[in-house]
Structures are given as structure tokens and as C-alpha cells.
Amino acid sequence: MLQKTIPLNKQEITFNDFKKEVLSDYRIARISRECSLLGRREVLTGKAKFGIFGDGKEVPQLAWAKAFNKGDFRSGYYRDQTFMMAIGELTAQQFFAGLYAHTDIDADPMSAGRQMGGHFATHSLHDDGSWKDLTKQYNSSSDISPTAGQMPRLLGLAQASKVYRNEKSVQGKNKFSNKGNEVAWGTIGNASTSEGLFFETINAAGVLQVPMVMSVWDDEYGISVHAKHQTTKESISEILKGFQRDEKNKGYEIFVINGWDYVQLMDVYQKAAKIAREEHVPVLIHVKELTQPQGHSTSGSHERYKDKERLQWEKDHDCITKFREWILEFELETENGDILRFVDGEEDLIAIDREAKKEVTNAKRNAWNAFLNEIKSELIKATDLLKRVAVKSKNENFINKYTNDLSTISEPTRKDVLSTVKKCLWYLKDEEFSEKIELQNFIKSTQKNAQNRYSTHLLSETALSTSKVLEKKPTYAQEKNMVDARIIMRDNFDAILNKHKDVLIFGEDAGFIGDVNQGLEGLQEKFGDIRIFDTGIREATILGQGIGMAMRGLRPIAEIQYLDYLLYALQIMSDDLATLRYRTFGKQKAPLIIRTRGHRLEGIWHAGSPMGGIINNLRGIHVLVPRNMTKAAGFYNTLLEGDDPGLVIECLNGYRLKEELPTNLGEYKTPIGVVETIKEGTDITIVSYGSTLRIVEEAAKDLLQVGIDVEIIDAQSLLPFDSNHDCVKSVMKTNKLLVVDEDVPGGASAYLLQEILENQNGYEYLDSKPSTLTAKSHRTAYGTDGDYFSKPSAEDIFEKVYGIMHEFNPQKFKSLY
Numbered sequence: 104m105l106q107k108t109i110p111l112n113k114q115e116i117t118f119n120d121f122k123k124e125v126l127s128d129y130r131i132a133r134i135s136r137e138c139s140l141l142g143r144r145e146v147l148t149g150k151a152k153f154g155i156f157g158d159g160k161e162v163p164q165l166a167w168a169k170a171f172n173k174g175d176f177r178s179g180y181y182r183d184q185t186f187m188m189a190i191g192e193l194t195a196q197q198f199f200a201g202l203y204a205h206t207d208i209d210a211d212p213m214s215a216g217r218q219m220g221g222h223f224a225t226h227s228l229h230d231d232g233s234w235k236d237l238t239k240q241y242n243s244s245s246d247i248s249p250t251a252g253q254m255p256r257l258l259g260l261a262q263a264s265k266v267y268r269n270e271k272s273v274q275g276k277n278k279f280s281n282k283g284n285e286v287a288w289g290t291i292g293n294a295s296t297s298e299g300l301f302f303e304t305i306n307a308a309g310v311l312q313v314p315m316v317m318s319v320w321d322d323e324y325g326i327s328v329h330a331k332h333q334t335t336k337e338s339i340s341e342i343l344k345g346f347q348r349d350e351k352n353k354g355y356e357i358f359v360i361n362g363w364d365y366v367q368l369m370d371v372y373q374k375a376a377k378i379a380r381e382e383h384v385p386v387l388i389h390v391k392e393l394t395q396p397q398g399h400s401t402s403g404s405h406e407r408y409k410d411k412e413r414l415q416w417e418k419d420h421d422c423i424t425k426f427r428e429w430i431l432e433f434e435l436e437t438e439n440g441d442i443l444r445f446v447d448g449e450e451d452l453i454a455i456d457r458e459a460k461k462e463v464t465n466a467k468r469n470a471w472n473a474f475l476n477e478i479k480s481e482l483i484k485a486t487d488l489l490k491r492v493a494v495k496s497k498n499e500n501f502i503n504k505y506t507n508d509l510s511t512i513s514e515p516t517r518k519d520v521l522s523t524v525k526k527c528l529w530y531l532k533d534e535e536f537s538e539k540i541e542l543q544n545f546i547k548s549t550q551k552n553a554q555n556r557y558s559t560h561l562l563s564e565t566a567l568s569t570s571k572v573l574e575k576k577p578t579y580a581q582e583k584n585m586v587d588a589r590i591i592m593r594d595n596f597d598a599i600l601n602k603h604k605d606v607l608i609f610g611e612d613a614g615f616i617g618d619v620n621q622g623l624e625g626l627q628e629k630f631g632d633i634r635i636f637d638t639g640i641r642e643a644t645i646l647g648q649g650i651g652m653a654m655r656g657l658r659p660i661a662e663i664q665y666l667d668y669l670l671y672a673l674q675i676m677s678d679d680l681a682t683l684r685y686r687t688f689g690k691q692k693a694p695l696i697i698r699t700r701g702h703r704l705e706g707i708w709h710a711g712s713p714m715g716g717i718i719n720n721l722r723g724i725h726v727l728v729p730r731n732m733t734k735a736a737g738f739y740n741t742l743l744e745g746d747d748p749g750l751v752i753e754c755l756n757g758y759r760l761k762e763e764l765p766t767n768l769g770e771y772k773t774p775i776g777v778v779e780t781i782k783e784g785t786d787i788t789i790v791s792y793g794s795t796l797r798i799v800e801e802a803a804k805d806l807l808q809v810g811i812d813v814e815i816i817d818a819q820s821l822l823p824f825d826s827n828h829d830c831v832k833s834v835m836k837t838n839k840l841l842v843v844d845e846d847v848p849g850g851a852s853a854y855l856l857q858e859i860l861e862n863q864n865g866y867e868y869l870d871s872k873p874s875t876l877t878a879k880s881h882r883t884a885y886g887t888d889g890d891y892f893s894k895p896s897a898e899d900i901f902e903k904v905y906g907i908m909h910e911f912n913p914q915k916f917k918s919l920y
Contacts, residue, residue, distance in 0.1 A: 118435065122445050128189075128365075129430060129452065132161040132423050133459035135185040138198045139397065141467055142220065146401040150471065150514070151202040154401040155221050157184040159394040160320050162422035163360075165189055166368035167318060170376035171288060174238040174281055176655070178257035179290035180246055181221030182320060186290075190241045192225055195466035205474045206556040208688045214245070215688035216556070222246040226690040227654065232565030232746060234656060236278045238285075244654055245687045249678050251291060251298035255644045256679055258304050259651020259659075261287035261313035265383055266657060270633045272604040279656035286379045287651070289317045294325020296339045300643055300675075305387070307644045309346050309354050314379040316386045320362070322393040326400075327408035340389035348384065356386045362393035363425035394421050427452060478515050481549070485520050486510045488545055489527055492538045498530035521549050560689035561723050562747050569725060569745025570823070574774040577733060577765035588732035589758040591765070592622035595736035598769025600630050603658055603743055609636045610645055610662025610698070619664060620700070620758040642671035646697065650680050653693035658743060666701025666752055667708055673720060680748055681723035694746040696739065697724075700753040702794035702845065703894070706885040712878065712894075715850025717750070718821050725749035725775055726822040728792040733762050734819065737773030744772065754794045776826035777819065780833065784814035787839040787904055790830055790855055792818040795845050795895065802900035810915070811908055821851060824858050831863035838870040839907055845894045848877045871911050876903045 139156035146154040157164070160182050168189030177183070187193035197212060204216035213224050224245035227235055244256055267273060268283025291301060296319060308315050319339055323330045330337040340359045348354035356378050358371045375386040394417040398405030406414065430452065435443040446452060486506050493502040509515070509523045524546055531539045562568065599606055608623060614637035617624035627635040638645050642663055649661035663669050683693050702712060718726055725747055729735040735753045742749040765771060781796070782803060791799050796817055803813040814833050818824060834840050840859065842852045852875040859865040860873060876895050883893040902919060909916040
């Protein structure tokens with residue numbers, strides 16, 4: 104294969120430099136492939152639980168890595184191991200540490216064993232939670248497994264560059280951007296392009312014209328299902344041709360390239376990077392003719408669904424095989440007529456193959472030993488202690504049997520150790536001696552260590568934690584200034600935008616008209632359409648914009664128009680945003696604020712109260728339910744002082760109600776995790792939140808007329824709830840408890856009841872059965888009567904409370920029915 108030019112990058116390099124780069128790429132590809140091959144064996148032998156590997160995708164990822172600059176961001180999926188190795192952010196030993204779920208962040212810097220292997224991340228934060236200089240490192244946002252779930256976040260990562268390039272107020276944030284020149288790179292498997300999140304993101308990126316390069320790895324299959332069942336025309340680039348930009352219309356630049364063609368891949372990725380970086384135009388690269396040498400994952404064999412012809416084709420077109428052939432055939436004629444080659448013969452590549460295999464084998468062994476030796480040291484400590492315990496116990500024989508069984512396990516888990524120790528403790532329940540206390544302390548210490556390994560960093564644990572932001576009460580003028588509550592929201596957002604130059608607010612109708620309830624009225628005109636802007640009707644990518652921009656140092660407030668519409672984005676919130684800090688062991692964060700409105704709406708689709716599903720899916724996000732706009736505005740001020748994500752649910756029927764306008768807008772803060780007693784009473788405690796509180800207050804007035812004095816507590820925030828345990832203090836006084844909300848039975852009311860009865864031990868102080876009053880189990884019917892007969896009314900609350908008091912004192916409170 105005689106060539107006249109060196110087809111690598113555009114800068115002038117010597118042939119020796121070119122040769123060195125090519126052979127280095129080959130070596131990285133071989134190391135990555137050996138990791139995939141050996142990783143599969145480790146799963147099948149039981150040392151690892153499950154594995155999905157990047158074999159078959161190595162060569163295009165090498166080309167991608169050369170176009171990837173410091174400051175750029177990756178939002179990919181679990182096939183991208185070669186890329187991470189090529190940019191120097193993943194070693195073979197780290198690869199295996201992740202496969203074994205090593206809980207040491209230094210061993211597995213991707214997630215400290217919290218995610219299965221193949222989920223890659225870099226560290227954006229120092230140990231104190233402050234930002235690193237992201238422009239001086241290669242950045243990978245932490246992967247998630249749900250197919251196409253990486254797409255919405257990718258949009259936000261790309262949009263951040265556009266903001267930094269065009270918005271003067273944030274151009275001094277040099278840790279996050281160099282004049283907006285960063286590219287956000289996405290990857291996805293061809294079958295996953297069938298997901299709605301892919302199409303939603305592709306459309307949004309085309310509208311926004313952000314610097315995003317999207318690579319589709321196409322091996323023609325989605326697990327066992329061929330592309331003919333996945334994609335119209337069996338080609339994502341074919342059906343996206345309408346997105347191709349032209350002289351009259353903005354859109355995408357689209358490239359189609361074979362995944363085994365090293366030379367052309369290098370050229371395409373350089374071109375794609377230049378277009379996205381300089382012009383802020385999104386690019387789609389459809390990388391075809393890729394293979395999966397080991398099938399989809401360790402859960403099965405691809406021989407079951409690929410015929411012999413396809414398997415032979417994959418063997419022949421394996422990207423490393425084709426890369427190898429190109430290296431062996433390459434010849435370059437100099438001006439002097441000399442012939443230059445990369446290698447003298449196949450033996451040179453065989454030597455690289457052998458060295459790669461040896462390196463990976465050693466890395467695997469070192470990773471396993473590092474993982475196992477930690478556990479073995481704990482096992483030795485446990486067995487030594489159990490032997491001493493057995494000598495003192497009348498159940499010596501039983502304890503020795505457990506101890507011997509434990510000591511013979513050659514590859515123990517921490518479960519083996521703790522399970523054995525706990526079972527031995529059971530035999531000591533009627534005995535007392537110092538070794539038993541040591542055993543109890545060993546168990547407590549092990550469980551405490553497990554808390555750090557498996558349960559930390561759900562939220563910020565640094566000085567920046569939102570929970571550490573202290574309350575600051577609103578202040579008021581001497582002469583009352585009563586306004587529509589929406590004015591409080593509008594003027595508080597005005598103050599926020601003046602105070603926090605990195606805040607952006609966006610959503611459906613949020614920009615030009617100032618949101619449907621006028622809470623942003625006039626702010627786009629004042630602050631510009633980069634900081635206050637409209638989006639399309641696409642809730643998942645609205646959230647994705649927020650996540651990505653928050654990961655790059657901005658403080659976005661993403662508006663979802665109504666609470667019910669949050670369901671469109673619930674998967675992104677649950678699987679990506681809520682788990683981000685946890686799954687990176689505190690090394691990444693996205694302090695996104697989500698704004699929405701709900702409660703007491705009419706109709707199935709606008710009922711506004713799917714709270715049980717929200718709180719059970721969003722652990723890792725503060726869920727805040729203010730009863731009025733003054734409280735809501737304070738929550739925004741609080742969240743912006745911390746670095747946790749939060750969801751603020753405003754009362755839709757409260758914007759036109761009158762509230763007194765505070766004089767310290769933008770400054771006062773509603774505390775998170777703190778309840779408020781809004782009416783004191785002696786007979787029964789009612790806990791509720793949001794718009795329902797107004798109905799509770801109405802019922803309380805009627806109850807007072809019949810001699811029942813209700814104490815009303817506003818939960819204010821559901822996640823977290825009542826950190827000071829003020830609810831149980833109320834129950835200690837009233838000895839009766841009712842939780843009222845408009846969610847379905849078993850939803851948020853059940854959660855609140857469990858918090859008060861179990862976590863606060865409220866059951867100790869009750870004289871009667873604790874109760875809940877909720878909406879009916881159906882969805883809310885339309886119209887005034889539909890609402891009345893579907894959700895708790897003032898009359899329902901009156902009769903529920905009266906019934907509790909009747910049971911407590913039937914002589915004084917005669918039965919109503």
C-alpha cells in the first residue's frame with residue numbers, strides 16, 4: 104500500500120512521530136481488547152457480577168481521543184473504555200478494580216465500586232466539594248446504564264459552551280470555559296438511537312446550535328435484535344438527513360464512516376471537532392461496520408442469534424484486525440525514493456500483542472489482590488476474635504464451626520465476614536464477657552465502614568451543603584404592602600439574577616411572556632435571552648440542559664410548566680441527577696434547581712400531586728413543597744447558597760392570592776428540612792403541605808367551634824423532612840396525629856406517617872390510631888365537583904378529625920352518623 108502523504112492530523116510531523124503515534128494507538132487498542140477478553144472471563148468465573156465491554160469499538164475511539172481537547176466533556180456509555188484509556192483517564196488496573204467493585208475511590212476512581220464496570224467518570228471536585236479547573240483536564244460526565252439516558256445531559260454540557268461564549272456576565276468564570284471553545288462529545292449504540300431521548304436531544308441540539316459531536320457506534324444489533332427491527336431504513340444517518348444543514352437552513356453536519364478505517368476516522372473526527380468548536384454547529388458521526396466480538400454482554404453468546412456468514416464477516420472486519428492489516432501494508436515513498444514502514448514484519452505487532460496481554464494480566468492480578476487483601480485482613484481479624492469468643496462461650500462448638508467455615512473461604516466477601524460474625528453473636532445472647540463486647544464493637548465498626556462505602560454522598564457532605572444554610576426571615580416595611588403573590592416570585596427572581604450572575608432560568612413559556620403565571624414577567628427584556636429563555640415542549644431535555652450546565656459551573660433553574668409534566672423527565676431526574684454525587688463518590692455535582700407548580704388542579708392530567716412517586720424516585724434531590732410564594736422564593740435563595748439539586752413545587756392556585764411583599768428579596772432564606780407550626784393547638788396534630796394547608800386551616804376554624812383545637816404543622820420540605828423532629832414534639836402534647844395530603848393513598852402521606860412514627864418514635868405518645876387523609880385512589884376528576892369528590896375537602900378533614908376525637912372521647916364528641 105504505497106502512499107505519498109502522511110494522513111494524520113493537519114500539522115506537520117515527522118515520519119518517526121507518525122510511526123510512534125500509530126504503534127501507540129495499536130498498543131492501546133490491544134490493551135483495551137485484552138481487558139474486554141479477560142474481563143468476560145472474570146465474570147464467568149464469578150469474580151465479577153456482570154460485564155459489558157468495549158471490544159469492537161477500539162479504533163474509532165482512538166480517532167475520537169485525538170480530537171478531544173482539555174476542557175471538553177464526554178457524555179457516553181459503557182463501550183467507551185478505549186477512549187478513556189487513550190486520553191489517559193483509565194488504566195487496565197482501574198478497569199478491573201471497577202469490574203470487581205472495589206470500594207476504594209483511589210482504586211476505582213470512576214465510582215468507588217458503586218457502578219458496574221464500564222461507567223466512566225473524571226473528578227470535577229476537590230475533596231472539599233469546590234470545583235477543579237475543568238479547562239485544564241479531560242472531562243467525562245459520569246455514565247448511567249439506562250439506554251439513551253446520557254443524551255439529555257449531553258445537550259446541557261454543550262449549551263454551557265454557548266453560554267460562556269456569548270454571555271458577558273459569566274465570561275470571567277475561567278475554571279469552566281475558555282471562551283466557549285469546548286465541545287461536548289456524546290456516544291451511543293445504534294439500537295439505542297430508537298429511544299425517544301435520543302431524538303428529543305438531537306432535535307433540541309439542532310435548534311440551539313450547540314457544539315455537540317454525537318458518535319453512533321453501529322454494529323447492526325441491539326442485544327439480539329437486528330437493525331431492521333430498530334431503525335427505519337436500517338440507518339440513523341439516512342433518516343436524519345433532514346437535519347443536514349445547508350446554505351439557507353441551520354442544522355447538523357453529518358458524517359458517515361466505516362469504523363475500521365483508521366485513516367478516514369482520523370480525518371473525520373478532526374473535521375467534526377473543528378466545525379463544532381469554531382462554528383458551534385452540532386455534528387453527527389455515524390460509525391458503521393463495527394463488530395461485537397464477544398456479543399452484547401456476559402449474559403449470553405452472540406452465536407445464538409448471528410449466522411455463520413455474519414460471524415465470519417465480523418471476524419474479517421474486526422476494527423483491530425483491519426488496523427493491523429493497514430499497519431503491515433503501509434509503505435511511504437520519500438522524495439529520495441526510500442520506502443518507510445511502520446514495522447519490519449508481523450513479529451513486531453506480535454510482540455506488542457504479547458506485551459499488552461502481559462500488562463493486562465498483571466493489572467488484573469494486582470487489582471484482584473488489592474481488592475481481596477482488604478477483605479482478607481478483615482476476615483483474619485474476625486476469625487481471631489471469634490476464636491477468643493468461643494473459648495469463653497458455652498456454645499464453643501457452634502462458634503468454632505462457623506469460624507472454621509469462614510477461614511476456609513479462599514475468596515471471601517465482606518458479606519461472608521459480617522454474616523458469620525452476626526450469627527455467632529446470636530449464640531451469645533445470654534452470656535456476658537469482655538470478648539462479647541469486642542464482637543459487638545466489631546459489628547458496629549463494620550457497619551459504620553459499610554455506611555461510608557455504600558451510603559455516603561447522596562447529598563453534599565461538605566461545607567457547601569444546602570442543609571447547612573441557615574434560615575433568614577423575610578423583613579417587611581412598617582406599612583403593609585400586599586401584592587399578588589406572583590409579584591414576590593418575579594421580584595425575588597429579579598434580585599437573584601442581579602446577585603448571582605451565573606443563574607439562568609428557562610423552560611416552556613419562561614422567556615418572552617415571563618412564564619404562564621407571570622412569575623418571570625419582564626425579566627428576559629431586562630437580563631437578555633441567554634439568561635431567561637424559552638424552550639420547546641420537551642421536558643426530558645429541559646432537565647438535561649440543566650444537569651449539563653450545572654456540571655459546568657452554571658446555576659440553572661429549569662422550569663417544568665406543571666408538576667404532572669415532571670413525569671416526562673422523571674427517569675432523567677431519578678437515574679442521572681439524583682444519583683450523580685452518589686455514583687461518583689462525591690467527585691461530581693450538578694446543583695440544578697427545578698421549578699414547577701402543582702396542587703389542587705382539576706382533571707386527570709393536571710391534578711398536580713404524584714408526590715409518592717416523586718419522593719420515592721428522587722432520593723438525592725431536595726423536594727420542597729412551600730405553601731405560598733414567600734416561602735417558595737426563600738427556598739430558591741437557600742438552594743443558591745448550597746450545592747445540592749432541588750425541586751421546588753409552587754402552589755399553582757396561589758399566584759393571584761395576596762401576600763405581603765418582603766423588603767429583603769433575594770436575601771431571606773427558607774430553611775430546608777425544617778417544619779413550621781402555623782397554628783398551635785392542644786387536641787390533635789395535623790401535618791400537611793402545599794395548597795392543602797389552606798383547606799386544613801379552613802377546617803380548623805370549624806373544628807374550633809365544636810371544641811376541637813387543632814395544631815397545624817407545615818412540612819415545607821419532604822426530602823429531607825423535619826430534621827429537628829418537631830412533629831413528635833407536637834404529638835407529645837396532643838397525643839393524636841393526622842397526616843393530610845392530596846396524593847393517592849400510600850403516597851406522600853404514608854411516607855410522612857412512617858417518618859413521624861418510626862424515625863421520630865411518635866408511636867410512644869399516641870392515645871389513638873394515627874391516620875391519614877388523602878385523595879381517592881383514582882386520578883382526580885375534572886371540574887369543581889370532580890375535585891371536591893376526589894381530594895380532601897374541608898368537610899372531609901372536619902369529619903376525619905371529629906371521628907378521631909369521637910373514638911378518644913365518645914361522650915363529649917357524639918357520633919355524627
